[in-house]
Amino acid sequence: MKLGQQEEGVAEGVRAEAQLAWLALVLTPAMGMTRTWRVMRQLGEPERLFDASLTELEGLGMPAHSAQFVFDGKARAVAEDEWTRVAASGGAILTPVEAAYPNRLREIYDPPAVLWIRGDVELLSRPGIAVVGTRHPSPYGAGMAEMLSRDLAARRLTILSGMARGVDTAAHKGALEARGKTVAVWGTGIDVIYPKENKRLAEQIVESGGTIVSEYPLGTFPAPQNFPIRNRLLSGMSVGVLVIEAAEHSGTRITARLAMEQNRDVYAVPGNVTNKNAWGPNTLIKQGAKLTATWEDVWEDLASEIRLQLEDEIGVSANSESKDQESASLFSETRLSNHERMVLDRLRQDESIQLDELIERLEGELGSAEIFTALFELELAGRVRQLPGKNYIRTM
Numbered sequence: 001m002k003l004g005q006q007e008e009g010v011a012e013g014v015r016a017e018a019q020l021a022w023l024a025l026v027l028t029p030a031m032g033m034t035r036t037w038r039v040m041r042q043l044g045e046p047e048r049l050f051d052a053s054l055t056e057l058e059g060l061g062m063p064a065h066s067a068q069f070v071f072d073g074k075a076r077a078v079a080e081d082e083w084t085r086v087a088a089s090g091g092a093i094l095t096p097v098e099a100a101y102p103n104r105l106r107e108i109y110d111p112p113a114v115l116w117i118r119g120d121v122e123l124l125s126r127p128g129i130a131v132v133g134t135r136h137p138s139p140y141g142a143g144m145a146e147m148l149s150r151d152l153a154a155r156r157l158t159i160l161s162g163m164a165r166g167v168d169t170a171a172h173k174g175a176l177e178a179r180g181k182t183v184a185v186w187g188t189g190i191d192v193i194y195p196k197e198n199k200r201l202a203e204q205i206v207e208s209g210g211t212i213v214s215e216y217p218l219g220t221f222p223a224p225q226n227f228p229i230r231n232r233l234l235s236g237m238s239v240g241v242l243v244i245e246a247a248e249h250s251g252t253r254i255t256a257r258l259a260m261e262q263n264r265d266v267y268a269v270p271g272n273v274t275n276k277n278a279w280g281p282n283t284l285i286k287q288g289a290k291l292t293a294t295w296e297d298v299w300e301d302l303a304s305e306i307r308l309q310l311e312d313e314i315g316v317s318a319n320s321e322s323k324d325q326e327s328a329s330l331f332s333e334t335r336l337s338n339h340e341r342m343v344l345d346r347l348r349q350d351e352s353i354q355l356d357e358l359i360e361r362l363e364g365e366l367g368s369a370e371i372f373t374a375l376f377e378l379e380l381a382g383r384v385r386q387l388p389g390k391n392y393i394r395t396m
Contacts, residue, residue, distance in 0.1 A: 015097060017047035022095040024079035025049060026114045027217065030066045036113045046097060050076055085218055091190050092117045100125065108236040108262050112215035116190045119211035123181055127306045128158030129267075129298060130234040130259075132252045133167025133244035134277045139387065140350040141167060141245035141277065143395040144269050146174035148242065151295035153180025156310045160185060160238050162230065163198055163205075163212075167244050167252075176204055185233050186214040187226035194222040231255040232262075239306060240265035242292060246280025253280055256289070265301060267292040272350050339366060343374040344383060347394035355390040 025036045039060045040046055049070065052060075057067035069075050086093055094101055094115040102124045105111045115124075131149050133141060145167045149159045153175035161168040163184040175182035184205055186194070190212050193199050205212060215233065216226065231254050235241050241259040243266065246252035259266050266289040271278025285291050290301055299307065336344065346361050347353060353361075359368055366374070375392060378384035385395050 017050070018045070018097040019093060019095045020076065020079050020083065021046035021049040022097065023082060023093055023114050024070065024075035027078045027082060028062075028066050028069050028075045030063045033110050033113060035061065037111075040096075040113075082217060086116060086190075089191055089218070090118065091218075092121060094121060094124075102237050104238070105233070105236050108232060110232065111236070112233065114215065116214045116217065117211060118190050118213075119206045120181075120209055121211070123158060123183060123209070123211045124213065124237055126158045126181070127156075127302070127310065128160045128183065128238045130160040130238040130241045130255070131167065131171035131244065132161065132231075132234065132241060132246070132255045134246050134250065134252065134280075135164050135166040135168075137166045137170070137245045137277065138272075138275060138350060139352060139385065139393040141269075141271070142170045143349060143385065143393070145170035145244045146177070147395065148244075148269070148292070148295055148298075149174030149182075150178040150180075152298060153182065154178040155295065155299065156180070156313050157298075158183055160234055162186070162227070162234060163194075163201065164227075165195055165198075169198060169201065172201060172205060175210075176208055179208070181208070182210045183237070184210070184212045185230055185237075186212060187216070187230040188214065188222045189216050189218040189220040190214050191218050192221060227251055228254050232258045235259040235262055235264050238264060239302065240267055240298065242267040242269070242298065243281045243284055243289070244269045245271055245275070245277035247277050248279045248283075250280060256280070256284055265290070267298055267301075269293070275350075337374070337377070339370050339374040340378055342366060343371060344378060344394060347384060347392055349394045352387050352391035352393040355392065358392065 022040065025031055025039060039062060042060050043049060054067055054071045057070055058064060083093060094117050100121045129152055131145055133145060137145065149171040153159050159171055159175035159180065159182040161171040161184065163169065163172060163186065172182050172184060182205055184202065188194050193202050202212060215230065228251055231251055235255055235258045241255060241264055243252055243256055256266055266284060268281035268284040268289040269292050270285060271281055273282065290297060292298060342362065342365060346358055359371055362371060375384060379386060383395055385393050387393060
């Protein structure tokens with residue numbers, strides 16, 4: 001082995017020890033985020049953790065039983081076991097000693113000491129928008145989440161969300177539909193899918209080159225307190241947070257507040273004032289969040305260096321981008337037949353219409369067969385969605 005290769009091997013070994021030290025400290029009882037970062041800053045070199053005496057460990061501010069846990073070698077043992085299990089599951093561990101650790105997370109008040117990852121680690125550092133909202137959206141809210149996520153993902157922005165029911169799920173699906181990249185930030189271990197019905201969605205995210213990330217060890221169950229805590233990662237990794245339907249007291253409001261504290265941009269889709277879930281975004285707009293109806297509202301607000309980076313990646317200038325778009329926007333209604341346009345004009349985004357009522361509204365203008373054909377074509381084009389009971393709603 002040459003000298004250069006030896007030095008490289010030594011450096012790699014030191015880095016692995018540093019990673020293991022971070023993981024060991026996180027898995028040590030009574031060592032929260034603040035204590036872990038304080039101990040590591042005092043150590044200077046994380047790998048020194050394993051060589052420190054009991055007195056030195058206690059002198060770093062560790063509780064006595066935590067220091068004993070590390071000194072006895074138990075912390076290292078549980079860290080090595082966790083590392084092995086993560087690798088066996090196809091995952092990875094990311095710590096602050098690695099260049100791939102997202103710089104945006106380093107900026108927040110309480111960055112995670114360890115991240116558990118499935119998928120593309122580098123995606124965490126790309127420009128992204130966090131899309132958040134209620135677990136019980138209206139058809140309008142779900143449609144807007146999917147549409148805006150699809151349009152933004154098509155322009156190389158990463159879509160971040162929590163993979164919860166409702167708006168989160170719609171956001172991930174929109175990004176996947178655009179063949180874009182999406183990151184799911186979980187409040188469970190990366191081996192514990194929650195909710196369970198999103199198992200296929202989780203697989204699609206990873207298969208498409210996306211990422212699942214958590215600050216919780218394998219096997220962590222979906223405890224209610226985990227989700228508000230994980231919300232700071234959603235806002236922390238993003239350049240902005242887009243709020244779509246949220247009640248007055250909700251986790252989404254927490255995420256929006258964290259985004260403001262982290263100096264992230266906040267966007268909000270206005271909602272029907274009679275809908276309780278419109279309270280969140282409408283209030284945020286009054287407080288200064290940017291009213292968002294189309295992807296352009298987010299795009300034009302991005303930092304110039306980010307916009308230039310993305311425009312370079314998709315190979316178009318900002319001018320041609322705005323003039324020649326074929327993907328959907330809130331006001332895009334091109335290439336419709338006369339019958340399709342007549343049907344679409346009778347449909348709304350915030351309220352479904354039953355088929356019999358639609359036929360009645362179009363009586364004298366279109367026959368039932370023409371209406372059925374138009375609805376079929378509009379559904380194929382993604383402009384209309386059929387709900388249970390033959391109710392139809394406009395998606396864009």
